[in-house]
Amino acid sequence: MRLALSACAPFSLQAIITSHGWARLSPFFVEHQTAALGRVERLSTGRVVELIIREAGDGVTVETPDRLEGFEREEVARKVWWMLRLGEDLSPFYEAVREEPRLAHLEREGIGRILRSPTVFEDVVKVLLTTNTTWDRTVRMVEALVTQYGDPLPTDPSRHAFPTPDQLAAVREEDLRAIGVGYRAPYLIDLARRVADGEVDLEQLKDDNLPADRVRRLLQDLQGVGEYATALLMVLVGRYDAIPVDTVARERVSQEWYGGRPVGDEEIDRAFARWGEWKGLVYWWWPWSRDTGCKKQEAECR
DNA sequence: GGTAGACCTGGACGC
DNA sequence: GCGTCCAGGTCTACC
Numbered sequence: 001m002r003l004a005l006s007a008c009a010p011f012s013l014q015a016i017i018t019s020h021g022w023a024r025l026s027p028f029f030v031e032h033q034t035a036a037l038g039r040v041e042r043l044s045t046g047r048v049v050e051l052i053i054r055e056a057g058d059g060v061t062v063e064t065p066d067r068l069e070g071f072e073r074e075e076v077a078r079k080v081w082w083m084l085r086l087g088e089d090l091s092p093f094y095e096a097v098r099e100e101p102r103l104a105h106l107e108r109e110g111i112g113r114i115l116r117s118p119t120v121f122e123d124v125v126k127v128l129l130t131t132n133t134t135w136d137r138t139v140r141m142v143e144a145l146v147t148q149y150g151d152p153l154p155t156d157p158s159r160h161a162f163p164t165p166d167q168l169a170a171v172r173e174e175d176l177r178a179i180g181v182g183y184r185a186p187y188l189i190d191l192a193r194r195v196a197d198g199e200v201d202l203e204q205l206k207d208d209n210l211p212a213d214r215v216r217r218l219l220q221d222l223q224g225v226g227e228y229a230t231a232l233l234m235v236l237v238g239r240y241d242a243i244p245v246d247t248v249a250r251e252r253v254s255q256e257w258y259g260g261r262p263v264g265d266e267e268i269d270r271a272f273a274r275w276g277e278w279k280g281l282v283y284w285w286w287p288w289s290r291d292t293g294c295k296k297q298e299a300e301c302r
Numbered sequence: 303g304g305t306a307g308a309c310c311t312g313g314a315c316g317c
Numbered sequence: 318g319c320g321t322c323c324a325g326g327t328c329t330a331c332c
Contacts, residue, residue: 181310309328
């Protein structure tokens with residue numbers, strides 16, 4: 001089966017794949033030879049399929065070896081639409097950065113979109129697994145979680161979809177610790193249980209009309225989600241005025257604007273304040289002149 | 303409100 | 318080979 005989906009111009013699938021490390025996190029995978037983004041996906045019916053996404057025409061094609069029913073095709077299209085932000089019109093962003101020579105290439109090269117998971121739940125789990133650890137460990141933790149608890153792909157049972165909230169909610173804390181997530185185990189189980197029970201509706205965060213304060217409060221109410229994780233998740237759901245301030249950001253901004261002296265959150269915010277609602281996206285795509293902060297998270301260095 | 307220490311793991315380093 | 322230190326973001330106890 002093959003689906004064709006169009007995107008708001010300018011568009012570059014390659015730019016999305018390299019937008020951050022998410023494409024390296026299971027169940028995403030990258031076919032480097034064909035420049036395709038792949039993913040093992042569990043549909044709402046419980047069916048597990050492999051999706052291969054390639055750039056084509058004014059958007060992408062989505063291929064799967066499986067024959068899908070009409071409603072399944074709609075679900076796949078909806079998910080890919082969200083993951084790649086196909087409907088996002090970034091022209092106001094490009095307009096805002098047009099006067100900045102170091103960002104002028106973004107529009108020309110179709111850079112701006114950031115890869116995200118099909119569900120906010122999956123992104124919250126992955127962000128939790130990026131905190132207080134190195135990138136390589138994040139990759140291993142996500143891989144272990146997917147392999148242990150996600151549904152297998154029928155045609156290749158060694159590969160799995162991302163586990164659902166119900167599946168993670170049923171896991172024992174000691175079993176999660178055993179796969180290496182450490183102290184994050186109770187946070188993950190608490191999150192999965194609250195989502196599975198309907199106490200927390202993370203998918204409502206996809207709604208642009210939800211007030212930013214409410215989005216922030218809902219995220220910060222989750223165990224293990226602090227200021228950095230909240231800001232990163234806000235950017236992922238499309239709230240581009242948030243800056244994920246971690247040690248990498250601190251060091252980069254310190255070197256770029258403050259002569260290497262230690263900086264606080266306010267100074268980081270001030271450095272990007274002139275881009276207003278787009279400052280988080282400007283931070284994301286800023287061409288850092290020094291190779292600071294990439295000692296550990298090499299996969300995220302562009 | 304601000305600060306210190308614990309959480310957890312793997313890599314780097316010294317012996 | 319072994320022990321120690323360090324890095325990462327969040328939470329909690331304490332002042």
